[in-house]
Every structure is written in structure tokens, then in C-alpha cells.
Amino acid sequence: xxxxxxxxxxxxxxxxxxxxxxxxxxxxxxxxxxxxxxxxxxxxxxxxxxxxxxxxxxxxxxxxxxxxxxxxxxxxxxxxxxxxxxxxxxxxxxxxxxxxxxxxxxxxxxxxxxxxxxxxxxxxxxxxxxxxxxxxxxxxxxxxxxxxxxxxxxxxxxxxxxxxxxxxxxxxxxxxxxxxxxxxxxxxxxxxxxxxxxxxxxxxxxxxxxxxxxxxxxxxxxxxxxxxxxxxxxxxxxxxxxxxxxxxxxxxxxxxxxxxxxxxxxxxxxxxxxxxxxxxxxxxxxxxxxxxxxxxxxxxxxxxxxxxxxxxxxxxxxxxxxxxxxxxxxxxxxxxxxxxxxxxxxxxxxxxxxxxxxxxxxxxxxxxxxxxxxxxxxxxxxxxxxxxxxxxxxxxxxxxxxxxxxxxxxxxxxxxxxxxxxxxxxxxxxxxxxxxxxxxxxxxxxxxxxxxxxxxxxxxxxxxxxxxxxxxxxxxxxxxxxxxxxxxxxxxxxxxxxxxxxxxxxxxxxxxxxxxxxxxxxxxxxxxxxxxxxxxxxxxxxxxxxxxxxxxxxxxxxxxxxxxxxxxxxxxxxxxxxxxxxxxxxxxxxxxxxxxxxxxxxxxxxxxxxxxxxxxxxxxxxxxxxxxxxxxxxxxxxxxxxxxxxxxxxxxxxxxxxxxxxxxxxxxxxxxxxxxxxxxxxxxxxxxxxxxxxxxxxxxxxxxxxxxxxxxxxxxxxxxxxxxxxxxxxxxxxxxxxxxxxxxxxxxxxxxxxxxxxxxxxxxxxxxxxxxxxxxxxxxxxxxxxxxxxxx
Numbered sequence: 130x131x132x133x134x135x136x137x138x139x140x141x142x143x144x145x146x147x148x149x150x151x152x153x154x155x156x157x158x159x160x161x162x163x164x165x166x167x168x169x170x171x172x173x174x175x176x177x178x179x180x181x182x183x184x185x186x187x188x189x190x191x192x193x194x195x196x197x198x199x200x201x202x203x204x205x206x207x208x209x210x211x212x213x214x215x216x217x218x219x220x221x222x223x224x225x226x227x228x229x230x231x232x233x234x235x236x237x238x239x240x241x242x243x244x245x246x247x248x249x250x251x252x253x254x255x256x257x258x259x260x261x262x263x264x265x266x267x268x269x270x271x272x273x274x275x276x277x278x279x280x281x282x283x284x285x286x287x288x289x290x291x292x293x294x295x296x297x298x299x300x301x302x303x304x305x306x307x308x309x310x311x312x313x314x315x316x317x318x319x320x321x322x323x324x325x326x327x328x329x330x331x332x333x334x335x336x337x338x339x340x341x342x343x344x345x346x347x348x349x350x351x352x353x354x355x356x357x358x359x360x361x362x363x364x365x366x367x368x369x370x371x372x373x374x375x376x377x378x379x380x381x382x383x384x385x386x387x388x389x390x391x392x393x394x395x396x397x398x399x400x401x402x403x404x405x406x407x408x409x410x411x412x413x414x415x416x417x418x419x420x421x422x423x424x425x426x427x428x429x430x431x432x433x434x435x436x437x438x439x440x441x442x443x444x445x446x447x448x449x450x451x452x453x454x455x456x457x458x459x460x461x462x463x464x465x466x467x468x469x470x471x472x473x474x475x476x477x478x479x480x481x482x483x484x485x486x487x488x489x490x491x492x493x494x495x496x497x498x499x500x501x502x503x504x505x506x507x508x509x510x511x512x513x514x515x516x517x518x519x520x521x522x523x524x525x526x527x528x529x530x531x532x533x534x535x536x537x538x539x540x541x542x543x544x545x546x547x548x549x550x551x552x553x554x555x556x557x558x559x560x561x562x563x564x565x566x567x568x569x570x571x572x573x574x575x576x577x578x579x580x581x582x583x584x585x586x587x588x589x590x591x592x593x594x595x596x597x598x599x600x601x602x603x604x605x606x607x608x609x610x611x612x613x614x615x616x617x618x619x620x621x622x623x624x625x626x627x628x629x630x631x632x633x634x635x636x637x638x639x640x641x642x643x644x645x646x647x648x649x650x651x652x653x654x655x656x657x658x659x660x661x662x663x664x665x666x667x668x669x670x671x672x673x674x675x676x677x678x679x680x681x682x683x684x685x686x687x688x689x690x691x692x693x694x695x696x697x698x699x700x701x702x703x704x705x706x707x708x709x710x711x712x713x714x715x716x717x718x719x720x721x722x723x724x725x726x727x728x729x730x731x732x733x734x735x736x737x738x739x740x741x742x743x744x745x746x747x748x749x750x751x752x753x754x755x756x757x758x759x760x761x762x763x764x765x766x767x768x769x770x771x772x773x774x775x776x777x778x779x780x781x782x783x784x785x786x787x788x789x790x791x792x793x794x795x796x797x798x799x800x801x802x803x804x805x806x807x808x809x810x811x812x813x814x815x816x817x818x819x820x821x822x823x824x825x826x827x828x829x830x831x832x833x834x835x836x837x838x839x840x841x842x843x844x845x846x847x848x849x850x851x852x853x854x855x856x857x858x859x860x861x862x863x864x865x866x867x868x869x870x871x872x873x874x875x876x877x878x879x880x881x882x883x884x885x886x887x888x889x890x891x892x893x894x895x896x897x898x899x900x901x902x903x904x905x906x907x908x909x910x911x912x913x914x915x916x917x918x919x920x921x
Contacts, residue, residue, distance in 0.1 A: 133289060133291075134266040134267060134268055135266070135267050135268065135269060135275075135285070135292070135295065135296070135299075136222070136264055136265070136266055136267075136285075136286040136288055137264065137265050137267065137278050137283040137284060137285055137286055138262065138263065138264050138283065138284060138286045138313055139252060139256075139262075139263035139264075139282065139283055140282070140283075140284050140313075141261070143282055144256060144261050144699075145699075147252060147253040147256045147257070148249035148252050148253055148281055148282065149249070149253070150245070150246045150247070150248075150249030150250040150253060151246065152201055152243075152246050153241050153242050153243065153246070155203065155204050155205065156201050156202065156203060156204060156210070156241070156243060156246075157201070157202045157204055158199065158200075158201055158202075158246050158247070158250060159199070159200060159202065160196050160197075160198060160199055160200070161190075161198035161199070161200055161212070165200065165209060166185065166186045168208065168209040169186055169200070169209055169212065170185065170186060171209075172209045172210070172211075172212060172233055172235060173189075173212075173231070173233050175233075175235055175236060176233035176234055176235070176236075177233075178231070178233060189214075189231065190214065192216040192217060193214050193215065193216055194215045194216060194217055194227065194254070194255070194258065196254065197214060197215030197216070197251060197254050197255070197258075198212070198213075198214045198215070199212065199213055199214075199247045199250040199251055199254075200212045200247065201243045201246055201247055203238065208235070209235075210234065210235040210237075210238040210243060211233065211234045211235065211238070211243035211244060211246070211247045212231065212232070212233050212247055213229055213230075213231065213232045213233075213244075213247040213248045213250070213251045214229070214230055214231040214232075214251065215227055215228070215229060215251045215254050215255045215258075216228045216229075216230050216231075217260075220264075222264075222286075222288055222315065223262050223264045226260060226262035226263060226264050226689075227255040227258070227260035227262070227263050227264075228263075228264055228265060228266070229248060229251045229252060229255070229263065229264075229265040230265065230266065232244065232247070232248060232265075232274060239273070244273075244274065244277040245277050245280065245281055248277060248278065248281055249281055252281070252282075257703070259690050259691075259696075259699070259700040259703070260690055261689060261690050261696055261699075262689055262690070264286065265278065265283065269295055269298070269299055272299070272302055272303060275299060275303065276303050276305070279303070279305055284311070284312050284313070285309075285312045286312070286313055286314075286315075287309060287312055287313070287314040287315070288314065288315040289315070293309050296309065296312075297309075323692065323693050324666075324668030324669060324693070361480075361481040361483070363483045364395075365483065365484065365485055365486040366393065366486070367393045367394050367395040368393045368395065368474050368483060368485055369390060369391050369392045369393035369397075369448075369474075369485065370390075370391050370393070370485065370487075371388065371389060371390045371391070371405070371470075371472045371485060371489055372388075372389045372391075372489065373386075373387070373388055373389075373405075373470060373489040373490075373491060374386075374387040374389075375491070376489075376490065376491055376492065377491070377492045377494065378461060378491070378492075378493060378494065379493070379494050379495075379496055380461065380462065380463050380464060380465045380493050380494065380495060380496055380523070380525055380527055381460075381461060381462075381463040381496065381524075381525060382461050383458050383459065383460050383461070384458070384459065384461070385455065385456065385457035385458065385459055386413070386416070386420075386455070386456050386457075386459040387453060387454070387455050388405050388437060388453070388454040388470070388489070389451055389452070389453045389454075390403050390439075390451060390452050390454075390472065391449065391450070391451040392446035392447065392448055392449065392450050392451070393448060394448045395448070396445060396446055396447045396448050396450075397441060397445050397446040397474070397476070398441070398445045398476065398477065398478070399441050399442075399443060399444055399445045399477075400440070400441060400442075400477030400478075401440070401441050401445065401446075401474065401475060401476050401477045402433065402438065402439070402440040402441070402474075402475040402477060403438055403439055403452070403472065403473070403474055403475075404433050404436065404437065404438030404472075404473045404475075405436070405437040405438055405454070405470045405471075405472055405489070406436065406438075406470065406471045406472075406473055407436075407468060407469065407470050407471070407606070408601045408604070408605065408606050408607075409601075409604075409605055409606025409607075409784060409785070410604065410605065410606075410784050410795040411462075411795070412462065412468060412606040412785070413459075413461065413462055413468060413491070414459060414460050414461040414462040415459075415460050416456040416459050416460075418456070419432065419456075420432065420437065420454050420455060420456035421454070421455045421456070422439050422452065422453070422454055423452065423453040423454075423455065424439075424446075424450075424451075424452040424453075425444075425446070425450045425451075425452075427444055428441065428443065428444040428445075428446070429441075429442040429443035429444065430442065430452065437454055437470075438454075439452055439454065440477075441477075461493065462493065462793060463525035463527075463792055463793050464493070464525065464527065464785055464787070464791065464792070464793055465493045465494055465495040465523075465525075465527035465528075466493055466607075466611070466786070467490060467491070467492055467493075468490070468491040468492075468493060468606075469488040469489065469490055469491075470488060470489035470491075471484055471485075471488055472484065472485040472488070472489065495523045495525075495527035495528060495529045495530070496523035496524060496525065496527065496529070497523060497524075497529070498521050498522075498523065498529045498531055498574060498576070499522060499523050499524040499529075500521075500522050500576060500578065501519055501520070501521060501522070501569055501570075501571060501576050501577065501578040502519065502520050502521075502522050502578060503517060503518070503519040503537075503567060503568075503569045503578045503579070503580040504517075504518050504519075504580060504581060504620075504621040504831070505517060505518075505565065505566075505567055505580045505581055505582075505583040506583055506623075507581065507582075507583065507584070507590075507591040507592070507593055507804070507831055507833055508583065508584050508585070508586045508590045508591040508833065509565070509583055509584075509585055509586075509590075510585070510586070510587065510590070511561075511585055511587060512560070512561070514556050514557060514558045514559065515539070515556070515557045515559050515565050515567070515583055516554060516555070516556050516557075517537045517544075517546075517554065517555050517556070517557055517567050517569065517580065518552075518553070518554050518621045519535055519537070519548070519552075519553045519554075519569045519578070520551050520552050520553075520618070520619060521548065521551040521571070521576075522551075525792050525793075526791070526792050528550075528551040528552070528618075528619055529551050530550045530551050531548060531550075531551050531571070531574075532547075532548055532549055532550065532551075533547075533548045533571055533572070533573070533574075534546070534547060534548060534571075534572065535547070535548045535553040535555065535569055535570075535571060536569065536570050536571075536572065537555050537557060537567055537568070537569045538557075538567065538568055538569075539557050539559050539562070539565050539566070539567050539568075540559070540562060540565075541558075541559055541560050541562060542557040542558050542559055542560075543557075544556065544557055548571065552618055562585070563584070563585045564582050564583070564584050564585070564860060564886075565582070565583040566579055566580055566581075566582055566583070567579070567580040567583075568580070579862075581830070581831035581862050582831075582833055582860040582861070582862070582885070584833045584860050589806040589807060589808060589818075589823070589842075590806070590807065590808070590809070590810070591804060591805070591806055591833060592623035592624060592804070592805050592806075592807055592810055592815065593622060593623055593802050593803070593804055593805075593827070593831055594616075594622045594623050594624035594625050594626075594657075594788075594802065594803055594805070595616065595620075595622055595624075595625050595626070595780050595781050595783075595788040595789050595800075595802055595803065596624075596625075596626045596659065596661075596673065596675065596709060596738075596778060596780050596803050597626065597628065597663075597673055597709075597711060597738065597741060597780030597781060597782045597783075598612055598616075598625060598626065598627045598628065598780070598781060598782075598783050598786075598788045599627070599628065599629075599630060599663075599782070599783060599784050600612045600627055600786055602629045602639050602642060602643060603628075603629050603630035603663075603784070604630060604784070605630075605783070605784035605785070605786070606784065606785060606786055607785065607786020607787075608786075609627060609642065609643070609646040610646065611786045612625075612627050612783075612786045612787075612788060613625065613627070613646065613649075613650045613658065615786060615787055615788055616656075616788040616789070617650075617656055619787075620787075620788055620789035622656075622788060622789060622802075623656065623657065623810055624656070624657040624658070624659065624805075624810075624815055625656075625657075625658055625659070625788050626658065626659040626660075626661045626673070626675055627643065627646070627647070627658065627788075628643075628661040628662050628663045628673055628674075629643050629662050629663070629683070630662075630663045630665060631662050631663055631664055631665060631683055631684075631685055631686060640662075640682075640683050643660070643662070644660060644680065646658075647659070647660045647678075651812070653810070653811045653812070654809070654810050654811065655810065656810075657810060657811065657812050657815055659675050659676065659677075659678070659812070659815075659816075660675070660676045660678055660679075660681060661673055661674050661675040661676060662674055662683045662684075663711070664684065664686055664691070664697060664708075665686060666686045666692075666693075666694075666722070667719075667720060667722050668717070668722070669693060669694050669717070669722070669724075669725050669728055670694075670710055670711070670713065670717060670722045670723055670724035670725055671710070671711040671712065671721075671722065671724075672694070672697070672708050672709065672710050672711060672724075672734070673708070673709045673711055673738075673780075674697070674701065674706060674707075674708055675706065675707050675708075675709065675816075675819070676704065676705060676706050677705035677706070677812060677813065677816045678705075678812050679705075681704060681706070684697060684700055684701075693728075694725070694728045694729065694730070694734075695728065695730070697733075698730045698732075698733040698734070701733050702732070702733060705816065706733070707733060707734070707735045707736070707816075707819060707820055708733050708734040708735070708736075709734070709735075709736045709737065709738055709778060709780075710724040710729065710734060710736075710737045710738060710775075711724075711738050711741065711780075711782065712738065712741060712743040712744075712746055712756065712782075713726070713737055713738070713746045713764070713765060713768075714744075714745065714746030714747075714748065714756050714759050714760055714764040714765070715743075715746075715756055715758065715759065715760060716758065716759075716760040717760070719758065721743075723746070723760050724737070726768040726771070726773055729773060729775070731773065731774050731775055734775065735775065735776060735819065735820055735822055736775055736776045736777065736778050736819065736822060736824060736916075737765055737775045737776070737777065737778075738778055738779060738780050738801075738826075739765060739777050739778070739779050739801070739826040739914060740754055740779050740798070740800075740801050740826065740828065741779065741780050741781060741782040741796075741798075741800050741801060742781060742782045742783065742784075742790065742791075742794040742795070742796040742797075742798050742799065742800040743756055743757075743782065743796045743798070744756040744757070744759075744796065744797065744798050745764075746759075746764045746765055747764055747765055747766060747914065748763045748764020748765050748766040748767050749764075749766055749904070753910075753912075754798050754828075757796070757797070765777075766874040767874070769874050769900065769917065770873060770874040770875075774846070774900075774917075774919055775822070776822025776823075776824045776843070776844045776916030776917075777824060777825055777826045777902075777914055777915065777916045778803035778804075778819075778824050778825075778826050779800070779801025779802055779803060779826035779827055779828065780800065780801060780802075780803060781794075781799070781800030781801065781802075782794075782796075782800060783800060789802055789829070790802075790829055799828075799829055800829075801826060801827055801828050801829065802826075802827040802828075802829060802831075803824060803825075803826065803827070804824060804825045804826070804827055804831075804834070804913070805818045805819060805823060805824050806818060806823040806824070806835075806842065806843075807823070821842075821844055821845070822843070822844025822845070822916045823842050823843060823844045823916070824843070824844060824915075824916050825843065825913055825914060825915035825916060826912075826913070826914045826915075827911075827912070827913050828910075828911050828912045828913075829911060830861070830862045830863075830907060830909075830911035830913075831862065832859065832860070832861045832862065832905055832907070832911065832912075832913040833858075833859070833860040833861075834857075834858070834859055834903065834905055834913045834915050835856070835857070835858040835859075836855070836856070836857045836858075836901075836902070836903045836915050836918070837855070837856045837918070838853055838854070838855050838901055838918040838920065839852075839853060839854055840854075841918055842918070843902065843915045843916040843917070843918055844916040844917070844918070845918055845919070846918075846919045847918065847919065847920050847921070848920075848921065849897070849898060849920060849921030850895075850920065850921075851894055851895060851896070852892070852893075852894055853892065853893040853894070853895060853899075853901070853920065854890070854891075854892055855870065855889070855890070855891040855892070855893070855901060856889070856890055857870065857887070857888070857889040857891070857903050858887075858888050858889075859882075859886060859887040859888070859905050859913075860885065860886050861885045861886070861887075861905065861907050862885070862907065862911070863885060863907050863908060863909060864884065864885060864907065864908040865881075865882045865884070865885060865886075865887055865905065865906070865907055865908070866881065866906045866907060866908045867879060867880070867881055867904070867905070867906040868880045868881075868882060868887045868889065868903065868904070868905050868906075869903065869904040869905075869906075870889070870891060870901065870903055871901065871902050871903065871904060871917075872893070872899060872900075872901055873899055873900060874900075877893075877901070878891060887905075895920060895921075897921065898919070898920060898921035899919075899920045899921065900917040900918065900919045900920065901917060901918050901920075902914065902915050902916060902917040902918070903915050
């Protein structure tokens with residue numbers, strides 16, 4: 130058996146201290162070029178390597194990372210005299226590591242420090258690319274190379290029982306200190322001090338693969354039923370057929386659910402399983418009791434442990450035999466829309482799961498017309514017209530497909546517009562009005578509604594959106610296009626971020642779809658999607674990563690390069706990205722975790738989510754939208770009082786394809802919205818405003834809130850001064866109950882305005898650092914809470 134090579138690792142404590150390679154006098158350090166091929170192969174042969182002549186340099190550099198093959202060149206002759214390569218490929222001990230390999234030097238130029246130069250350049254390059262595990266393989270007799278690696282900073286990796294003895298001999302030969310107690314071993318499962326993630330990706334079933342070297346996994350909800358299923362081939366016509374009843378009903382009804390499976394010509398053997406799978410979290414509603422299984426005589430059936438389905442415990446099914454699943458009563462979801470069951474057949478013999486060709490479709494219809502909803506842009510420039518958008522809704526906020534003529538009016542203008550399938554838009558010329566509120570009505574229904582305020586501003590404009598939405602690419606319901614259409618047509622949002630959940634990993638197909646749809650709906654000046662994903666770690670908390678745009682990667686939490694917040698921040702600093710912590714008010718040790726604020730680095734994590742469908746993490750009023758099982762650490766306000774500097778937003782975290790919140794989510798509340806003061810409705814301007822923390826959190830009502838301190842906007846840092854001039858302006862949808870001015874996270878001034886506007890000018894004197902922000906509470910309980918301004 131051949132002897133194992135030695136291994137060395139760049140130590141974790143030096144990942145922030147990359148080497149600074151310098152070529153010795155008379156030599157040049159650069160990356161490999163295509164015209165170097167002949168000299169490069171010659172150099173490798175002189176160093177004792179035997180490259181395969183049939184594959185040439187292409188075969189050698191097959192796993193080389195971009196701009197990671199470095200060469201040293203003799204300036205006088207132009208000859209290549211040293212080289213090293215940064216590579217990435219699967220290694221069982223370094224699954225997410227970068228390797229430094231193919232280190233070679235020309236014998237005639239030995240002893241000049243060229244090996245240290247090229248190896249240092251590769252190490253620096255790998256660290257800049259985000260690798261936190263960098264390793265190399267070498268041999269006991271390569272003493273000159275070993276000394277170079279040790280002097281550069283690499284340490285022995287004691288991955289096998291014979292390693293200490295072999296390294297003892299190496300160190301004796303080199304005159305190097307032998308300190309095995311300071312060297313990493315294979316018993317170290319994680320970086321010292323790094324927390325484990327309780328969510329293990331291996332809980333997801335493996336798929337069958339045509340390409341053996343292509344690792345990918347399925348979803349957690351009862352089988353490989355997503356659009357990217359497994360890669361096996363089969364005859365769905367042999368599997369059977371299925372039916373659902375009812376296939377059409379009104380949202381919120383109570384009526385029985387029946388699912389029927391009829392075995393195909395192939396039949397089903399004992400031990401087989403059939404599941405009726407639908408993406409989402411209780412997407413159909415709730416059964417009042419367990420469902421009943423009815424099958425052929427003499428068969429023993431057991432219900433599936435999760436969701437709808439059955440297993441054949443005793444006896445099989447012949448072609449034409451059927452099993453019926455029945456639950457009564459069944460309270461159907463109040464959310465209208467198309468629902469699809471995928472019918473998955475598992476033969477029970479270890480073969481891949483298979484799916485019937487036709488999904489079972491249920492059309493859930495909206496109820497009767499209950500009210501109108503009307504939305505204006507939150508702000509406008511002087512003399513600009515206002516576009517009114519109105520929809521017809523049922524009692525559960527579903528859009529009802531009503532047609533007719535909408536009448537819209539403001540103080541100075543009136544328009545009529547066609548209402549088609551429950552949606553109408555029209556333009557009102559409102560002249561010099563500083564604040565516009567539109568009233569709409571639908572003749573013959575007796576219904577009318579008043580809009581949110583639209584405020585004239587000359588500098589920044591206010592945009593409203595949702596930075597935390599999910600679709601079927603996560604453990605949620607709704608196709609991606611439905612989420613974007615809801616944001617545009619039903620919520621009139623200015624921006625949205627539909628983020629795949631990444632508990633442990635995403636597959637490339639999922640990320641490709643997310644990126645494609647993100648670009649598909651971009652309309653600069655009208656609607657802006659942000660590319661992002663949810664990084665989820667049960668030991669540190671859930672965070673939503675947002676990119677400015679482009680072809681950026683997802684950074685999975687089970688990749689050791691991104692397995693802690695510090696590593697995530699380090700990687701993201703090299704890109705246009707920002708991070709927002711999600712439901713931070715939960716205890717950190719729970720399955721749905723809060724946020725470890727001690728691990729937050731605010732140059733990357735600029736914002737925090739005050740509330741979502743989970744409830745409030747603000748830490749101000751324990752009775753306002755309380756989290757189920759909130760932590761006792763005081764929430765976000767307590768973290769700010771301890772010195773954290775993050776701005777505020779809110780989001781829906783919708784799992785029902787409804788950005789901006791929904792009447793029925795897995796958690797008890799509707800969710801929230803993010804308000805952003807930006808120059809224009811473009812990705813770049815919005816992203817810059819988010820980074821600047823010119824933001825505030827809304828529970829839903831589009832309250833317009835401006836706060837400045839000494840002329841600086843919410844979210845800014847000011848140098849320490851003694852005198853503070855605060856200016857607060859509020860325009861609400863209804864009567865304002867309270868405007869609370871907060872200083873250092875506690876109430877400093879409290880005002881109860883009379884009406885739907887409030888304008889305050891306040892002064893304060895301070896002798897040390899302080900921060901101010903504002904809370905607005907409407908009479909109906911709707912909130913707006915703005916990011917602080919920090920002084921000193």
C-alpha cells in the first residue's frame with residue numbers, strides 16, 4: 130500500500146493575515162499566460178514532475194481556480210523558474226478547501242526565495258476568494274519545500290495515526306520545533322469556537338444521478354417533487370392515476386377533502402408508498418381530525434407520517450384497484466389561488482421515487498366582494514401627476530375578479546378608469562397639492578375607499594417594499610411569477626426580494642431560477658427586485674443576504690467557508706452585498722433561532738428586521754405582536770443600548786406567495802414592509818439607501834415618516850456635538866395615537882397629535898454619545914419605527 134503524503138494547512142488564526150509575496154531582485158511574479166505552455170511543462174519536468182503529454186497544460190490545470198496559477202520569471206532571460214497553483218476539487222478531508230499544488234522550481238535558481246514568492250501569491254489569492262481551509266500535499270523527503278511552507282506559515286495536519294512520528298523526523302531533519310499539541314488533527318470537526326448547526330443537510334433524501342460526480346439533494350417535504358426532480362427515467366402511464374374532490378371551491382369553506390389513487394398496470398407491491406405532496410406549510414388548510422383510508426379488502430394501510438398519503442403494510446395493489454383518503458370536516462385555506470398535488474410513488478424497493486404525469490389541481494376561488502383597496506405612491510415630486518391603483522377584495526384579502534368602472538377623485542381632480550378582473554389604474558393631475566389623498570368608489574356596489582397619503586418631496590423619495598419573501602423554491606407555496614405579480618398588482622410594492630431558503634444548501638438549478646426571475650421582473654424606475662438568499666444557522670440565527678445584482682453566488686451554511694457569521698461577512702465584503710437579520714427576538718438556541726448580536730459586524734450587516742409574520746422583535750412593548758417564545762434579552766432595542774448600530778426594516782417572510790403579508794401565514798401575524806428614502810427607484814439608488822440605513826419599518830399601513838437630526842437623515846452617524854435639532858414629520862392613513870421620540874432606546878418625548886399629521890421640532894443638549902429615533906402609532910395599532918441617528 131503506497132504511503133500517504135504529508136498534509137499542511139494554513140492556520141485558522143491567520144486567515145486575516147495573508148502573506149505579502151515579493152519576487153527577489155531580477156525576477157518578476159505574475160500569473161500564467163497561454164503562451165507560457167512550453168516553458169511551463171519544461172519547468173515541471175526539471176522539478177521532477179511527469180505531466181501527461183496527451184493532456185498537456187490543460188490536463189494539469191483542470192481544477193485550477195481563475196488567476197491562481199502563479200509563475201516567477203527570470204527578468205534577464207524571460208525563463209519561467211518557479212510556479213504554484215491554487216486549485217479546488219473534492220477532497221474527503223477538505224471538502225470546501227482550496228489546495229496549493231504543483232509547486233515547482235528550476236534547480237539553477239534554487240535558494241533565492243522563489244518558492245516562497247509563488248506559494249505566498251497562491252495563498253493570498255485563495256484567501257481573497259473566500260477559502261478558509263487552505264491545504265497542501267507534500268512528501269517527507271522534500272525538505273527544502275517543507276521548510277518553505279513552514280516559514281511561510283503553514284502547519285502540519287495530523288490527519289492519520291502515523292503523522293506525529295513522521296513529522297517528528299521531518300522537524301529533526303530541518304531543525305524545526307516539534308509542537309504537535311499546537312497542530313490541527315482530523316478530530317477537529319469544526320473551527321475552534323465555531324458553533325454547530327442543528328439543521329443537517331443529510332436529512333434531505335439523495336437523488337439518483339446520471340453524473341456520479343454531481344452532488345445534489347432533494348427537498349425535505351416527502352420526496353423529490355420539485356421541478357428539478359431526480360434524473361431517473363420511467364413510464365408514468367404504468368403508475369396509475371389519481372383524483373381530488375373538490376377540485377373547485379370558495380376560499381375559507383368547510384367541506385370534505387377526498388383523494389383517490391388507482392393503481393396502474395404495473396400495480397404496487399407490499400411496502401410501497403403513495404404520497405400527495407404540495408409545497409408550502411398547510412397550503413390547503415386544516416383537517417379537524419385524522420384522515421380515513423379506504424382500500425381493497427384484505428389490505429392493511431397506514432397513513433403517511435407527514436401529510437397526505439398511505440403505505441401498503443400488508444398486501445399489494447393490482448392494476449385498477451384503488452385507495453381513497455377522506456377527511457371530514459376540512460377547513461379550507463382562506464387564500465385563493467391554484468393548488469397542485471404532486472402524486473409520488475415509492476415502490477419501497479430502494480428504487481427512485483416516481484411521479485404521476487398529471488398533478489391534481491384545486492382551484493380555490495375568492496369570496497364575495499367585501500371592500501376596495503387603493504394605493505398611491507408614498508411621495509411625488511412637485512407638479513407630478515399621481516397614479517392611483519385600486520383593487521377589489523374579499524374578506525380574506527383575495528382579489529375578486531370584478532369588472533366595471535372605477536371613479537377616482539382628489540381635492541382637485543377626478544377620473545374614471547376601467548376595472549378589469551379586480552384591478553384598475555388611472556392618473557390624477559393634482560397640481561400644487563403638498564399632500565394628496567385619493568378617494569375611489571365603484572358605482573352599483575356602494576363601496577368606496579381612501580388611499581394612503583402621497584407627500585410632495587423635492588429631495589429624496591419614499592419607496593415601499595418587502596425584502597423577505599419565499600416561493601416554491603423554499604419550503605413555501607406559490608410559483609415565483611405569482612409572487613412578483615402579487616407584489617406589483619395586489620400590493621403595489623416598489624421593490625421586493627424573493628429569497629430561497631438555504632438551511633444547509635441550495636442546488637444550482639434553484640439558484641439559476643431565482644436569478645433568472647429576479648432579472649425578468651426588473652423595470653428600473655417602476656419595480657426593482659433584489660437578488661438574495663436566506664442564510665440559516667441554528668447556532669447563530671437566520672440572515673437574509675441581499676446583492677446589488679449581477680451573477681452572484683449563494684453561500685451555503687454547510688460550506689465551511691461560510692459556516693459562521695464572521696466567515697459570511699468576510700466573503701461578502703468583497704462584493705456589493707448587505708445582510709439583514711431575521712426574527713432576532715427568538716432565543717438563539719431554538720430551532721427557529723434569534724440573532725446573536727455579539728457576532729454581528731455592522732459594516733456588512735446594516736439592518737435588522739423589527740417584525741415579520743413571526744411577530745415583533747423590537748423589544749419595546751411585550752404585548753405588541755409578541756413572538757411565540759420570545760427571548761428575555763430585550764430584543765433589538767436592548768442590543769442598540771449595548772452599542773449595536775443597525776437600521777430598521779420589516780418584512781413579511783411570506784410562505785404563501787403574498788409579499789407585504791397575508792391573512793394566513795404559518796405564524797400568527799400579517800408581516801410588515803420596509804420603507805426606504807432614496808433618490809430614484811433603481812437598484813443602485815435603493816441599495817445605496819439600504820446601506821446608508823435611510824429606512825424604517827412598517828407593520829403594513831403606509832405611514833410617511835421623516836426624521837432628521839442636525840439635518841442628517843435617519844441611519845446616519847454624526848460626530849459628537851452638544852446641541853441637537855430634531856425634525857420629525859409624519860403623514861398617516863388615519864388618526865395618530867402617539868408619536869414617541871426615543872433617545873438611547875427609551876422614550877424621551879411623547880406627543881398625541883389631533884389628526885393624521887404631526888410635525889415636531891425639538892432641541893436637546895448632550896455631553897456624550899447618544900442616538901435618537903421615532904415611533905409612530907396609529908389609533909388602529911399600525912406602526913412605523915425609523916432607524917436611529919447616532920451622535921458621537
